[in-house]
Amino acid sequence: MSRDAKTPPAGYDVQREHMLDFKVDQQLEQVVETDAKNFILTTVDEVFNWAKLSSIWPVTFGLACCAIEMMATSATRYDIDRFGAGAFRATPRQADLMIVSGTVTGKMAQRLKLIYDQMPEPKWVIAMGSCAIGGGPYFKYGYHVVKGVDQIVPVDVYVPGCPPRPEVLIEGLMRLQDKIRGRKGRFVTPKWVTDYAKKIPYRK
Amino acid sequence: MATGDKNLTGWADQDHVPGIKSELLELNMGPQHPATHGVLRLLLKTDGEIVYQVTPVIGYLHRCAEKIAEGVNYKQWVVYTDRFDYLAPVCCNHAYVTAVEKLLKPEVPERAEHLRIVTAELSRIASHLIALATFGLDMGAWTPLLYCFREREEILNLLERIAGGRMLYNYFVPGGVRYDVPDEQWIKDVLSFITMLETKKIKDYNDLLSYNKIFIERTADVGVIDAETAKAYACTGPVLRGSGVKFDCRRDDPYSVYHKFDFEIPVGMGEMGTVGDCWDRYMVRVREIEQSCRIIRQALDTLPEGPYQAIPLNKMVKVPAGAAYSRTESAKGEIGHYIISDGGQIAFRNKVRSPSFCNLQVVEKVGVGQMVSDLVALVGSLDIVLGEIDR
Amino acid sequence: MEQKAIYELLAAKLGEGALAWHEDEVEPWAEIAPAAIADACAFLREDRNTDFNQLMCLSGIDWDGYDEAGKGKSVAILGYDELGKPEVSERIADGDLGVAYHLYSHAQRHKFTLRVRVPRAVAEVPSVAHVWPTAAWHEREAWDLVGIRFTGHPDLRRMLLDEAWEGHPLRKDYMMPAKWAGVPMDGRPYADNPFPTPEPPAGGDQPGATGPAEA
Ligand code: SF4
Numbered sequence: 030m031s032r033d034a035k036t037p038p039a040g041y042d043v044q045r046e047h048m049l050d051f052k053v054d055q056q057l058e059q060v061v062e063t064d065a066k067n068f069i070l071t072t073v074d075e076v077f078n079w080a081k082l083s084s085i086w087p088v089t090f091g092l093a094c095c096a097i098e099m100m101a102t103s104a105t106r107y108d109i110d111r112f113g114a115g116a117f118r119a120t121p122r123q124a125d126l127m128i129v130s131g132t133v134t135g136k137m138a139q140r141l142k143l144i145y146d147q148m149p150e151p152k153w154v155i156a157m158g159s160c161a162i163g164g165g166p167y168f169k170y171g172y173h174v175v176k177g178v179d180q181i182v183p184v185d186v187y188v189p190g191c192p193p194r195p196e197v198l199i200e201g202l203m204r205l206q207d208k209i210r211g212r213k214g215r216f217v218t219p220k221w222v223t224d225y226a227k228k229i230p231y232r233k
Numbered sequence: 234m235a236t237g238d239k240n241l242t243g244w245a246d247q248d249h250v251p252g253i254k255s256e257l258l259e260l261n262m263g264p265q266h267p268a269t270h271g272v273l274r275l276l277l278k279t280d281g282e283i284v285y286q287v288t289p290v291i292g293y294l295h296r297c298a299e300k301i302a303e304g305v306n307y308k309q310w311v312v313y314t315d316r317f318d319y320l321a322p323v324c325c326n327h328a329y330v331t332a333v334e335k336l337l338k339p340e341v342p343e344r345a346e347h348l349r350i351v352t353a354e355l356s357r358i359a360s361h362l363i364a365l366a367t368f369g370l371d372m373g374a375w376t377p378l379l380y381c382f383r384e385r386e387e388i389l390n391l392l393e394r395i396a397g398g399r400m401l402y403n404y405f406v407p408g409g410v411r412y413d414v415p416d417e418q419w420i421k422d423v424l425s426f427i428t429m430l431e432t433k434k435i436k437d438y439n440d441l442l443s444y445n446k447i448f449i450e451r452t453a454d455v456g457v458i459d460a461e462t463a464k465a466y467a468c469t470g471p472v473l474r475g476s477g478v479k480f481d482c483r484r485d486d487p488y489s490v491y492h493k494f495d496f497e498i499p500v501g502m503g504e505m506g507t508v509g510d511c512w513d514r515y516m517v518r519v520r521e522i523e524q525s526c527r528i529i530r531q532a533l534d535t536l537p538e539g540p541y542q543a544i545p546l547n548k549m550v551k552v553p554a555g556a557a558y559s560r561t562e563s564a565k566g567e568i569g570h571y572i573i574s575d576g577g578q579i580a581f582r583n584k585v586r587s588p589s590f591c592n593l594q595v596v597e598k599v600g601v602g603q604m605v606s607d608l609v610a611l612v613g614s615l616d617i618v619l620g621e622i623d624r
Numbered sequence: 625m626e627q628k629a630i631y632e633l634l635a636a637k638l639g640e641g642a643l644a645w646h647e648d649e650v651e652p653w654a655e656i657a658p659a660a661i662a663d664a665c666a667f668l669r670e671d672r673n674t675d676f677n678q679l680m681c682l683s684g685i686d687w688d689g690y691d692e693a694g695k696g697k698s699v700a701i702l703g704y705d706e707l708g709k710p711e712v713s714e715r716i717a718d719g720d721l722g723v724a725y726h727l728y729s730h731a732q733r734h735k736f737t738l739r740v741r742v743p744r745a746v747a748e749v750p751s752v753a754h755v756w757p758t759a760a761w762h763e764r765e766a767w768d769l770v771g772i773r774f775t776g777h778p779d780l781r782r783m784l785l786d787e788a789w790e791g792h793p794l795r796k797d798y799m800m801p802a803k804w805a806g807v808p809m810d811g812r813p814y815a816d817n818p819f820p821t822p823e824p825p826a827g828g829d830q831p832g833a834t835g836p837a838e839a
Contacts, residue, residue, distance in 0.1 A: 091271060096271070097320065097363070098400060101386070104382035105382045106383065121265075134293060134294060136785070139806075167301070168708075169301070170300045170304045171300075173785065173793075176708060180808050181807070192401065291784060292783065292786070297793065299794060300793055300798075304701050304703055336650055465758065556649070558651060575691045577698065581690060582794075584681065584683035584685075591758055594757075594758060623784055
């Protein structure tokens, strides 16, 4: 196994992926270009969606261990602000994304629902960590643990891991942006990644 | 300024303004609040800005870990100890494995003990960095957070290289540690990192935060916990030492091989105000980072060769019947595990005495008579972590 | 001070109340009659020779189903099964409840362990919250999770769980709740709630993504 197995193969069309992401931006450029002729080549929806996805404001809602990784994502090195989601709001009324980062317990579930209800539309939820997805390590004997936050509020993106690395949370945010953009795409792991993963010798 | 000594008992019965009936204001802080470090809820009764009564309400993160201990085996439960104090997970592992080893009595190899201490102290530094960062954040200073997280990321990288996880490691097993040092380079990297921390970074924090005029005004003479109160409420760790009591499990009740190393125990001296104020507790943490660096350097310099596990990883442990209580010094204070074994693979009862749980209780007493904004300073300086309080 | 000597001091003070001294254990401990525990603690706190000014830990224990032979055959606890349904059992628990106190003295640097045992039907132990203020929260926790009532406690409410919670979860016969105050607590098998699994596109996911050349 050589090192260059990590680099994408020659045929992997990075350029094309890139262009898809910026389809909307291109259209906006057209708007500017054609502005003098009073001629708009986009839909209002797309402009609105572009605006929404470019400045997602999450609510400061740390629950457990995953919250520390959420903080790390917003701090030095990872800096989630690069993706427009760095303005953590302490009040739900100014936020439009709830990152449920940690274990949801019975006592907290009612508060969580309340905070979700206080957020203005449109709003999205990311379930971060295996606890928020399905109880995680507390499934079998967790008498006070809700087995998945999707039993309480609707979830848009699931970010697995215990805790998920900051890179994974950023990936989840980008999938959410895809969703807001209305793109029908789904994330399929490229074949070269799965092939590579098979070759990793796990420590016994 | 704090009015800690003002006696407020019976306030509500007094006739303050003749002819006008007044009542205490009830204020609810949390559980979703930016300054309570997680899902802590404080029920306040205030007279204007002055706090008349504080009642912490906890349990919003009660994850049933003690019940789980009665259902999973001894090795599996190390995973859950990680999740108590998720800022310094290795320290919590340490308390648990020492308790199991008291009953099991394996010959823990010397190399494993050294590796345990190195990782635990790195973890302690990481936790103290977060404590400084979030305390600064509570006091309205955003910039130190960015600095502290930068160094914390370095520590996480180092620990990831030895233990395999980024934040929660599951690194200790009864009878040793899970992995050996990956290579010689790792040792060099740790040494160069702590040298950098000692020589440059701590000075950065001091310049940015510790001796900042605004910060001192906000923390000195605020939330004073005197030594008697701290002892009566069984406060431990930086909270106890901040009150001027020179007590540290690593030196006074040594476990592992801490007796071999030479380090000092910083205590609060009331440089900026009274002994036991928020600034003292904060400064104890900064000084403990330096001492941790010293311990790491000594432990790595004398790292012995040899095995690092007494029990093979794939072997189940059966713990002889009996009960043992062991306590170690984690980043937040003294963490104790009380294990009752019935001779099988699963613990019969596992009680955790968590430091934050006892440290938080002092708020009920000390918080009375403070301004609401000073209460934030007090709770921030206790450096609680809710995973450990609620378990 | 030697632990044995502390026990002898205590036994001389309590008389009948000190039941036994268990010497040959990993950590020796003294068994105290429940009615005498508050006196014992107050004595150990006040006496100049013992001077136990810190209560390190107070643990509530449910001794039901404990394997006295030390073979690891204690009764297994109940959880949720793999589909997320609570497990049920018909067994009637009848074992004792107990409390363990771990003491430490800053001045003398010695430790001591006390234990009491009460029958399940009358699970009442005198509170020691007036001796060490820190005991107040520990006792509230023991009441909450194990269901031991501490008489004379200033404010015996539940600590971690909600006041309306039913049962004491650390008892060995506790059955997991399926629902609490409208919040679903049971797990939900994925089979009951199928998410459509996306079909992988034919011919790989990306044009040209055929994996790296073998190294
Ligand atoms: S998923 Fe893991 S890291 Fe995240 S909150 Fe749950 S236990 Fe903690």
